[in-house]
Amino acid sequence: MRTEIAGEDVWLIDYSDWGQAPKDAKKANIRGIVDHHKLGDITTAEPLECWIRPVGCSCTIVYSMYQAANITPSKEAATLMLGAILSDTVKFNSPTFTPVDREAAEALALLAGVEDIDAFADEQFAAKSDVASVPADELVLRDQKVYEINGKQFAIAQLELTSVKPVLARLDELETALVALKQANNYHTALVLLTDITTLNSTGLICSDEAALVASTLGGTIEGSVIDLPGVVSRKKQVMPPLQREFDVA
């Protein structure tokens, strides 16, 4: 990942918050944004191009940009975009999923030469779930997004797994990594969502100044550092909005 972009022409993909951008992003020329989240706090000094849609995956939007430009994605690009849509929408099951995502995925599958979308998705999820050899301090950073609400920083990582058991078996190790992560960055909350894409439930591991409040805000029950979050699969739709409402007392 690029971390220095000052003075460069850039497009931001999958976020519109300064907090998620490289530290020097305010000195870059932001020419465009492709995103499917809530509108963040980024502002620009010049007119730009924004493709922001309430769909399940930024790649669904990228595919519509290909269409608008009358360009056919290469097989490689189509394969990557299909994988992204299936991952982001948890194989068309996330509450962020829309029919537009399915249309894009089906068109991309044709271009990618993928005949069985379901099998392709399962293979991808199995590969992503194989985290036995990944150190705990990497796992707690996986797909991490840091949100600032009313001056408090919430770092929320997410692992999509075919089963959460092998990861929960490493609870001690993960707790140590979470505590270290929170302290090093002075976060209000460090949270890892272990999302079971088979049962469509999540388990949260948390280290927070207000762990009980975070748990109750998310409708979950907490025991030690573990929050049971039945039915929660989408950070964007099921985790961020309630946290925003609870903690944004501005």
Next chain:
Amino acid sequence: MRTEIAGEDVWLIDYSDWGQAPKDAKKANIRGIVDHHKLGDITTAEPLECWIRPVGCSCTIVYSMYQAANITPSKEAATLMLGAILSDTVKFNSPTFTPVDREAAEALALLAGVEDIDAFADEQFAAKSDVASVPADELVLRDQKVYEINGKQFAIAQLELTSVKPVLARLDELETALVALKQANNYHTALVLLTDITTLNSTGLICSDEAALVASTLGGTIEGSVIDLPGVVSRKKQVMPPLQREFDVA
């Protein structure tokens, strides 16, 4: 114009700043934004749809939305959108103008039954220039946008005219209205751009805490309340960016 939108589902057209929205906009559900300006400070709690493009007119974008949805605009809608594009781009002469605006205008002219785009534009500009019967306190508000830069409010109105002389003949009246406007709203700057769409120059009338600094920032020469702004036609591209750079010392 609607001024109360709390609790309602809304789309914002032609801006993305809280300062330009109805006062209770933070309590509305912002579902989408169509705009062609720099990205402003509006944020949302939920994912939304943004169609933001660096083109000359928001109606150029609205036309592309019709196309994306495979809907043909009615004759009435096409006529209004054509008029907006010709006005915003000063008949394809503004620095914000892009070839996409011309394509949209030509397609809309066909739908609107307008054979001579040039004549249609001239007729519209003549009608807009006929401001003899419009009171000064209305004129200083025409097409007004209020920008906040580093805590200072800049209210900038714009009149597009086939000749600025009849308006400049009413200078005393306009100065009185500008002073009243600035004081009533505690603006840092109240500025009216009289844009001559024949010569493509502007004359600014200003009442400001720092009139000389505003004038020099815009590359103009000031005499009393009148700033000569040769070559300036676009508030968005030629007025706002230099003001932003000069006054945003955050």
